[in-house]
Amino acid sequence: MILGIDVGGTAVKLGLMTREGQILSREEAPVNADGYATPVLTSVLRAAERFLQSRDTDPEGIAVSATGQVDDRQGIVIGTNGSIPGYEGTDFQSAFRSRFGVPVHVLNDANAAALGETFLGAGKGCRDVLMVTLGTGVGGGVVSGGRLVRGHRGIAGELGHFSIDRGGLPCPCGGRGCFERYASATALITMARDASPDDPVRDGRDFFARVRSGDGAMSGVLDRWLDGAALGLAGLIHIFNPEIVLIGGGISAQQELLITPLRKKVFGLLMPRFSEGLRLEAALLGNDAGMIGALKYWLDQEESK
Ligand SMILES: [Zn+2]
Structure with a gap:
């Protein structure tokens, strides 16, 4: 045991x-x-x-x-x-x-999640897995050729902190325009509150309920947020050439509103060979x-x- x-x-x-x-x-x-x-x-x-x-x-x-x-x-x-x-x-x-x-x-923990999903979760049987968790921040891990990419000091896979906009939002890491600032669940809620200051969304559940009920402003926020998330993911796919991209975090349970449109946007940004045999799915193990x-x-x- x-x-x-x-x-x-x-x-x-x-x-x-x-x-x-x-x-x-x-x-x-x-x-x-x-x-x-x-x-x-x-x-x-x-x-x-x-x-x-x-x-x-x-x-x-x-x-x-x-x-x-x-x-x-x-x-x-x-x-x-x-x-x-x-x-x-x-x-x-x-x-x-x-x-x-x-x-x-x-x-x-983020590297552990990537390894766990590859061992028994949505990436089971895959050798090249990119796991990206969209939560309070953005974390992740990369499994390449069946092995976790660990880096020189074991801290590789800090997937939230590369810039997708050098003039963009400042980040607590000291950088500017970090992927995390655009693709985290926190970023989504912040964008939603900015778009509806008189009636601020309470949380992710409230946000997706509003989108589902036909709130055009919230649908617009979701679309813009998905653009940012897709941009960063496409870059990561070009770097690591995974066979599966796993999206983790509570919001990844939104199959129709998040996973499906995200997949479409990501594939639209990839160089053709990178999308061959590629899957993008929600993680399974929570x-x-x-x-x-x-x-x-x-x-x-x-x-x-
Ligand atoms: Zn950062």
Whole structure:
């Protein structure tokens, strides 16, 4: 049994998994109950101890998916966008290894999701997968030739931070016109609020309900947002030549209003050879993708020892 741990900014998800990726038991615990006065690592360790004790289980390994920039060779968080105080420098690998005495492997959550979807999700059976999650920001991961593209320090796949407009919107990363500023769910809601200031949309659900009810202004917003998302995705497809592009994030559940028109716009921007055999689909695993990807990474690392 492998203990899967998915560390997010507000909560940690824990699961006991078989090597095949079946999650037999799961639990979730907060990591910011006291506004991060307790370090995230402490909260996660405590949650893991409780989880295993209550199930009387000794796992053979621990697979961690964690938010932030993670050096996946050392299992250390080496960068964040500053949103979690004291998180940078967290050494998940050493802490879990010394506490539980089993092999521990750690990787970034977006890369984990890409690997998870390739292992058991919508990209199952594919060797070249581009996964892009359109959420609060834009994250992602690239699987090329069946292997995760990790980069020199393990932080490759930062797919939200290349510019699609050098005179565009400033980005918290220090850049300008980053893809994330145009293609995230946050960007969509911001655009919708700007277009309808007297009756601001509440959230994604409200936005898509308005589009469905025939609100022309909101349909226009969606079309412009899709143009930005398609532009960035086309660039990524030209760089990586995937066989499947997976769209993750809550809004990817909008098949007719999002996935279908996005596919059409993306294909309209591609050089012909890049669209041959290419599919663009919604991801399948949802919130389990990170944990399942961490498991796959753990198996790969142990196998290559
Ligand atoms: Zn940026």
